């Protein structure tokens with residue numbers, strides 16, 4: 406089973422306009438286990454997007470390294486001794502990681518199915534296979550009746566469903582989601598939270614999901630990490646099962662009003678507000 410491992414990773418951005426360099430992440434050690442839904446929460450500027458960009462391979466760490474593969478990185482042993490292939494190391498973007506952003510970046514002149522299969526077309530996948538894979542994932546996100554719709558005619562929530570289907574068509578090992586629901590109205594956001602949990606359950610993908618909403622984080626996560634700024638680091642981790650509770654009872658309001666949910670929400674809010682008062686907010 407695949408896992409993502411982050412080993413002693415730091416990121417320092419060069420200072421802008423002659424300013425001081427920014428230590429965006431400091432000494433991060435972290436593993437995403439097979440099938441985990443990890444949610445990152447934290448004050449603005451604590452390095453959430455930087456962490457996601459490393460996993461996506463959009464940027465490279467200033468120190469340390471990341472791997473995505475089937476073997477454990479045993480501390481102190483060279484990677485080959487752990488059975489790791491050099492190919493396990495993340496050195497750039499790859500088809501084994503699907504990314505979904507807040508802004509869906511769909512191509513407005515293409516319809517739903519063309520957008521969904523666009524990446525496969527670039528890879529030279531045959532038309533029949535492209536259609537089959539796109540149709541499978543469009544059904545999974547509830548868009549089976551919208552294949553031929555121009556994407557610019559769709560609501561924000563439906564466009565984001567296309568973005569999720571598109572990210573899944575390569576059958577990636579993991580999905581990286583940077584505030585994917587942040588621009589949606591409250592009702593649509595709740596519908597898509599449930600949809601994403603269904604996609605997770607159905608596909609068993611590893612998920613890394615960034616949000617600013619404490620309630621969303623608690624509802625979605627099987628593991629919640631809370632990050633603090635200056636320098637960006639992981640300060641708290643919680644194993645949660647509210648997502649499993651929802652998948653059992655299908656009643657999100659019930660889960661979100663459980664006493665243990667409310668208690669956890671207050672605890673997490675206190676941690677984050679503590680960071681903000683220390684000057685973590687930008």
Ligand SMILES: Nc1ncnc2c1ncn2[C@@H]1O[C@H](COP(=O)(O)OP(=O)(O)OP(=O)(O)O)[C@@H](O)[C@H]1O
Pocket residue numbers: 418419420421427428429447448449450451452453454455456637
């Ligand atoms: N390309 C860059 N060049 C210089 N500094 C950067 C760059 N990208 C991010 N930073 C800085 O690195 C720190 C971490 O930024 P990052 O965007 O990862 O945080 P974040 O937690 O995702 O923030 P937000 O919640 O506001 O999106 C911030 O201080 C930010 O200003």
